Amino acid sequence: MANTRVEVTLSGIHSRSENTVRVSRDFERGRAGAQELSRAFRDDADALFALQKSYGFSKVSDGQLRWQDPLRPISEVTGGLVISADLSRWFDTNTFYKKPTVVGELEVTGWDRVGSSLIDYRPDQTSGLKNRIAFLPGPYTLASLVDDKFYNSKNELVTAFCKVLEEIVSSLLRSGVSCVQFNEPSLVYGEGKASQIGSKELSNYRRGFQNMLSDLPVELRLHTYFGNSAPIVSQLAGIECITTLGIDFTQTPISELEGSSFNGKMVGCGCVNSRNSLVEDPKWVAEFAANSVALKGASGVTILPSSDLRYLPRDYADRKLKVLADSASLLRRRLEAVQ
Amino acid sequence: MREGKQKLFPVQEIGSIAKPGWRVKGVSESARLGDEQIAEAMLWGRRLKVKDYGKLVELLERRSHSACAPTLEEKNQVREWSAIYALRLFESAGLDVVYSGEQWRVEMYEHLVQNVEGFRLLGSVQSFDNKYYTKAAVISTPRFVHPIYLDELKFVQKHTSLQIKVPITGPYTLVEWSFDEFYEKRLKSRSPGTDVQKVSFKARREFMLDFVGNVLRKEVELLASSGAKSIQIDEPAITTKPSEPEMELFVEAINELTHGIDGVTFSLHNCYSDYGLLARFVPELKDITLLSLEFANRDSSEYGIDAHSRPGYSDLRLFEDAGYKGSYALGVEHIHDYMGRPGDPRNAQGQDILETPELVRDRILYATKVVVDPARIVVNPDCGLRTRSWDVAYSKLLALSQGAKLAREAFE
Numbered sequence: 001m002a003n004t005r006v007e008v009t010l011s012g013i014h015s016r017s018e019n020t021v022r023v024s025r026d027f028e029r030g031r032a033g034a035q036e037l038s039r040a041f042r043d044d045a046d047a048l049f050a051l052q053k054s055y056g057f058s059k060v061s062d063g064q065l066r067w068q069d070p071l072r073p074i075s076e077v078t079g080g081l082v083i084s085a086d087l088s089r090w091f092d093t094n095t096f097y098k099k100p101t102v103v104g105e106l107e108v109t110g111w112d113r114v115g116s117s118l119i120d121y122r123p124d125q126t127s128g129l130k131n132r133i134a135f136l137p138g139p140y141t142l143a144s145l146v147d148d149k150f151y152n153s154k155n156e157l158v159t160a161f162c163k164v165l166e167e168i169v170s171s172l173l174r175s176g177v178s179c180v181q182f183n184e185p186s187l188v189y190g191e192g193k194a195s196q197i198g199s200k201e202l203s204n205y206r207r208g209f210q211n212m213l214s215d216l217p218v219e220l221r222l223h224t225y226f227g228n229s230a231p232i233v234s235q236l237a238g239i240e241c242i243t244t245l246g247i248d249f250t251q252t253p254i255s256e257l258e259g260s261s262f263n264g265k266m267v268g269c270g271c272v273n274s275r276n277s278l279v280e281d282p283k284w285v286a287e288f289a290a291n292s293v294a295l296k297g298a299s300g301v302t303i304l305p306s307s308d309l310r311y312l313p314r315d316y317a318d319r320k321l322k323v324l325a326d327s328a329s330l331l332r333r334r335l336e337a338v339q
Numbered sequence: 340m341r342e343g344k345q346k347l348f349p350v351q352e353i354g355s356i357a358k359p360g361w362r363v364k365g366v367s368e369s370a371r372l373g374d375e376q377i378a379e380a381m382l383w384g385r386r387l388k389v390k391d392y393g394k395l396v397e398l399l400e401r402r403s404h405s406a407c408a409p410t411l412e413e414k415n416q417v418r419e420w421s422a423i424y425a426l427r428l429f430e431s432a433g434l435d436v437v438y439s440g441e442q443w444r445v446e447m448y449e450h451l452v453q454n455v456e457g458f459r460l461l462g463s464v465q466s467f468d469n470k471y472y473t474k475a476a477v478i479s480t481p482r483f484v485h486p487i488y489l490d491e492l493k494f495v496q497k498h499t500s501l502q503i504k505v506p507i508t509g510p511y512t513l514v515e516w517s518f519d520e521f522y523e524k525r526l527k528s529r530s531p532g533t534d535v536q537k538v539s540f541k542a543r544r545e546f547m548l549d550f551v552g553n554v555l556r557k558e559v560e561l562l563a564s565s566g567a568k569s570i571q572i573d574e575p576a577i578t579t580k581p582s583e584p585e586m587e588l589f590v591e592a593i594n595e596l597t598h599g600i601d602g603v604t605f606s607l608h609n610c611y612s613d614y615g616l617l618a619r620f621v622p623e624l625k626d627i628t629l630l631s632l633e634f635a636n637r638d639s640s641e642y643g644i645d646a647h648s649r650p651g652y653s654d655l656r657l658f659e660d661a662g663y664k665g666s667y668a669l670g671v672e673h674i675h676d677y678m679g680r681p682g683d684p685r686n687a688q689g690q691d692i693l694e695t696p697e698l699v700r701d702r703i704l705y706a707t708k709v710v711v712d713p714a715r716i717v718v719n720p721d722c723g724l725r726t727r728s729w730d731v732a733y734s735k736l737l738a739l740s741q742g743a744k745l746a747r748e749a750f751e
Contacts, residue, residue, distance in 0.1 A: 022468035068468045085612070085676070086636070087467055092580045094516060096467040136661060229535075253534050277461055277476045277518035312518075313462025313474060 004293055004335050005266060005300030006057035006329075008328045011223060012183055012308030013070060014063030015317035020044045027298045039204070042068050051318060055325035058302070059133035059179050062119055069097035070137050070183070070308070071145060078164050080104035080150065086297040088145075090224050091189055093275070093311060106160040108167040119175070131179060134172050135308075138222065139165055140181035140197065140205050145186065162212035173218050181221040181246070183305070187236075188214065188227030188248070192309040202232060206239050214241035223268050224248065225307040230256035237263040237297065244268045247292075248306045250275070254291060261297035270306035272323055277316045284328035290334060303328050347713050347750060348703055348743040351436035351668065352429055353608060353631065354506035354573065355723035356732050358442060359383070359420065361399055365409065365417035372403040372413050387427035395420045409526055418443050419494065423624055426499050432733060436502045436569070439724070443491045446531065447573060449473050450487070451508045456553050457481035461518065476518035480552045483557045492567055505567050506608070508623075509574035510592045511554055514547045516576060522546045540584060547592045563603045571606045571631065572596070576723075578613040583590070586620045597626035606631050606668060606672030610722045618657035622664075630658065631668035633721035635702065640692065642701050649705040656709055667710065670721035671702040671742065672735050691731045699742020704749060718743050 016024070023040040026032035027210055045062040048097050052060040067073055069090065075098070100240045119134060139161035153159040169180050180244075181322035187197055187205075197205065213220055222236060223246030229236075231254055237245050237260070245269025247257070269292040272280055285303065293301040303324050309317035377399045380495035384392025392726075398416055402565060409417070425440030444450035452458040452475040459478050463471040492505055522542035561572060577589055597605045605626045609617060610633035621630060638651025647651060655667065677692035699718070707713045718739060724732040 016463075016465060021463045021471050025471070028469045040447070064453075087675075089579065094472075094576065094579060095465060098467075250535060253536075276523070277474075278524060280522040298529075310465055313464055315462055 006293075006328050006332050006335065007300070007302040008055070008058060008288075008324045009059045009133055009181075009226070009302055009304050010052075010063065010088045010135070010321075011181070011268075011270065011298075011305045012064070012240050013067050014048055014065060014308070015310050015312050016059070017044045017047065017314045021212050051321060055321055056328075057321075057325065059131040061133050061135065064119065064135060066286060069095070071100060073098055073144065074137060074142065074164070074168070075100040075237050077108055077110045077168070078106055079109040080106040081141065081146070087132050091185055095311070097145070099145065099147055102157065104150055106164050108171075110163055113184065119172070119177075130300065132177045133179040133181060134167060134177045135183055138184035138187075139208060141184050141186040151287075156200065158201075159208045159212075160328055162208040166212045166216065169213065169216055169218060173216065177218070179219040179221065181223055183225065185224065185226040185309075188224045188229045188230065188251070189196075190227055195313045197232065202235055206235065209239050210241060210315055219243050221268065221302075223270070223304070223307075225270060226251065228252045228256070230260065233257060233260040233262070237265050245305060246270055246302070249288065249292070250272070250306045254288075254295075255289065258293055260295070262295055262299070263297045265297070266300040266302050267292045267295060267298045268302045268304055270304050272303070272305045272320050272327075274305040274307045274309045274317075274320070276328050277309045277312055278320050279316065280323050280327075282323050282326035282330055286325060286330035286334065289327060289331050290331040293331075301331070303331070346435065347716070347747050349435040349502075349717050350414065350736075350740045350743045351434055351504060351717060351719045352438070352440070352736065353668075353719050353721075353723045354438065354571070355441040355444075355447070355725040356425055356428070357725050357729060359729065361395075362417060362421040362442060365399060365402060366414040367406045372399055374403075377403065383424055383428075387431050388619065389424060389427050392420075422491070422494060422541070422594040423498055426495065426536065428729070428733060429736065430499065430501060432736035433744075434501070434736065436504045436717075437495075437499055438504055438506060439491055439495050441506065441725075443494075446472070447506075447508045448513065449475075451513060452517070454485065454487045455481050456484045457521075458517065459520075465609040470515070474516065474518060477522065477546060478520050480521070481554050482544075483554045486561055487554075487558050489561050489565060490556070492562055492565060496566060502569065502608070503567070503572050504569040506571045507555070507558070507561055507562075507575055509607075510547050510596060511589045512574050512576040514543055515579050517546075519546060540588075544588055544591075547588060548595065551592050551595045559566045559596060559600055559603075559618055563600050567603060567605045569606065571608050571609045572627075575608075575612070577608055577609050578616050581613055581616050586616060590620050590623045593627065594623075594625050600626070604628055608632075608668070608722075611636065612669070614654040614657050618654075618661040618663070621658060622662045628665040629668055629717065629732065630663065630665055631670075631717075631719065633670040633674075634706075635670050635673045635694070635721050640694070640698055640704065642697060644701050644705045644708065646705075652705050652709065653704065655706060659710060666715040666717060667706065668719050669703065669706050671699045671718050672720040672739055674721045674724055675726060679742040691727060693731070693734050694714075694738050694742070696738050696741035696745050699738055700745035700749065703743065703746040707746075707750075718746075 020040045027037045048063045075081045081100040084099045088099040090097050139158045142161045143157040220242050221244040222242045225248035229247045244266040249271040250273045269289045271288045289301050289303050361380045364370040364372045421442035422439035429437040457479045458475040460475045493638050522545050526538050606629035607627045608631035634651045639646045672694050674692040
């Protein structure tokens, strides 16, 4: 048990600080310039780096604070996509995104130009921190949330997005990212316990993911949230190139995973609720994570927020980071004691 | 709303309009009023023929020279003047049903939670892009401590002779936009190990029904006993969680809020939602007789009263087919930034689209083809015009009342 890996990371886009909120509002109203806004984002990212560093996070992120929604940067750098002016609801949250429409063949046209400005690499802040993690929407979620007027089927679209993501991940690698987590809420979102993805679609998804992404020298993770992952956990854990499979335990009863296998993957234990301000007790989180690492086929655990922490005010999002770190320390001590 | 039976297509605003610069800085502890804000107050005072607006200008000028923060009395005076300005704006634009433009409220959610026991404001959360809203958490059973909307109603009653509609924030939206640091925790402590989703839903139901029973119903009773004849329940969050149990909960909460309140017409406002889902449950809302919905956002800006020209209004059929028998407060004007659609940027000026009276007319006339009885149509913008400048809002409201007049003429 002492060799069981215990890690801590974010799950996606972090919450903007009240200062960034203020400056970005001023920017919209013409009372602040682009430079001031950029400085606010950099300061914000620096503070977040420092926090993760002080808490001993296994992999660190800039929080992708500049991202206006989880699809936007991908939409902006992908030819064949047109971004709508109208707003669409982001799953069952009170946040919105601009839905892209597929009007032609998808190809990355400007990630190095645009994308690099959307992730704060900040070598001064990350020196000594080799492990950079980035969060991207997964191919199934992208295919589910766009309005497709070009491809003949969703399967074709998923495959096309896999190619797009392969290029984007290659670009991120060149910029120093060593781990990419694909977030796939669309795989599990919906009413009831039934999987939202058919078995043929799931097979295609696994194949596309494997073929397009497995050759990259980068650690790949998959996180499912906003729904119950139990019906498809074993199939997803069968994707060879991923090291970690994340579960939103605010939506998935752990008892329903007893028959599933993690197939040697780490469990991404999303038991810290990113959509409620009630701050969890680290002891409870450590206990929950211990139970998750005992699931069949689990090789370790990454304790993470159930989804992006952008649904909380910054102060509360940061408090949850401390809970993640404290619970990981408790769990490590507990596993060492077992040995 | 149907009180004005003799007049077809009565015109109203949904609730909020932008707060003028002098209103914002006039109550601010730190911001200093400048010439620009004072000029704005003078301009609109003259334009809307606001009686004694010079007194407001005097107040603002005095404040602009003061190094001290405004007193509570000064803040109240500024808020009162801004409500009067809003009333005059609506009256001048030819509206039939008016209110204060919600000038007394910070914002529809924050105003409510700040005036009720049991909540703590936590901070800002992104809505989209660089837009945010303040979120609170429920930390104990919500309790009524003092009237929330009553003073505003009394003030409006004193300052207009037109029909009044009071917008209030609905219980479903209040719960959906709040964090829960109380109910779920209490339920988990009572029955540990219960299915997480079941606990979460049960907690939401307890929270919502407590809020209705302890707070909102008391407020509605007060409004009714103080002469409110028309109350609009604002529920933008209704279909956020698109499941049957959630919709049934919404219906239960609204029926609980409105039952047995005599002498009041209740309307429900919702926008940018899944109307296919909403339509199935609307007929179960026992006391809702007016349904206020956004449609212009879904429509083209081509002229015409055929289905092809009016794609945004096809969803009216969902409600008709579901058996809804009440009236519609029809959204006939766009309220957000307008970026245009392919081949469709008619009358777009920057990020505003200024609908013509003829376009408003065509939207109304098409709707009458769907709902058959023209007396079932009230007209308004899609939602509150708070995102538009006063210039743009005024132009839109003028076009709204002129468009309704054209529609009336077409019928007559």
